[in-house]
Amino acid sequence: MPKDTKILIDLERMRYENTGLSNVCESLYRGLDKLNYRKYLAFYGTNDILLKINSFEIEKWKFWHKFYNPTSKKYDVLHIMHQGSSYFPSRHRKKIITLHDLNFLHENISKKKTNKFISNFNKNLVNTKYLVCISEFTKKDFIKNKNLFTFPVDMEIKVIHNGLIFKDLxxxxxxxxxxxxxxxxxxLNIGVLHPKKNQLALLPIIENNKNLHLVLICSNKKSEYYSIFLNEVKKRGLQDRLKIYENIEEKDKILLIKNCKALVHPSIAEGFGIPPIEAMYYGKPxxxxxxxxxxEIVGKEGYYWETFEPKHMIQRYQKGIKNYLSTPDKKQKLKKWALQYSYVEMAKEYVKLYESLI
Structure with missing residues (x-):
């Protein structure tokens, strides 16, 4: 390993393919590669991931690193890409942590589980120099709840929006x-079937439009909400107008976006919101x-539901589609908005932090 390799970047979450977090990790390493910034860097991840990163130094992930991880001792700086990581010593000298959300504070989960999330995050916050939030909302949420966390008095809180890699087919x-x-x-709805994603709220729109179908792209992790959702679909007699695709390839996801009537995302807990930006890039309402x-993320070009009352959701949908179809340059505006979330710009912002710590 070169003597000037000083920063270890955690890509462990790329083990979970076709997820938003995996895509963000990929965006960072591809952005750094695009910038030709590699002299101080090494990446931590699985063999499959590291095969893609042949121009960088690598450290291989092992399941037992949860108990003992000797790799981090070689590095001056750790960049932990998810606040809940369990693979790095809590007292490493200098750390950057990317905070994606504090959804566990807003979900209906047990106090025991909430306390476990808080404890794990606090371990990572030890010696953290920069806490990077992926949105202004996430930053405000952290500051609002800062009494729950233990962190260095000199820790700086930054906002770096996620950057996306947009692919043209x-x-x-x-x-x-x-x-x-x-x-x-x-x-089209993209995301895990979960109460916080609120897919149940979409069913009245489908029920009200006899020729309209609902397509879900989700992980294959079954849950109680998954069963509740399917039971409600059956109760409303919408089985023939629902399609669920699990863990599909990126190309298929893009094609499903490009052919949909609209992307619908009635989520009640988000740290960022990648699927809406992906759809905007392809000119979809x-x-x-x-x-x-x-x-914050979707901005002025999106259409908004202020409540989840069925009549309101149906009316806002109808009004939004009418506006979209009657606005000649709407597709261009949507794409322009999406392009601000550049993976290269995201990488540039992280490089500034790396440079300040080496």
């Missing part, structure tokens, strides 16, 4: 495996709740 047509969607209009980080 030559072919817009859905592949054969999505043939059942080719002749219908559908709304985006309907979101006015909760947490979404107004």
């Amino acid at each position: 030559k072919d817009d047509e859905l592949p054969v495996k999505f043939n059942e969607l080719k002749e219908c209009e559908y709304l 985006v309907f979101v709740s006015n909760k947490t980080s979404l107004p």
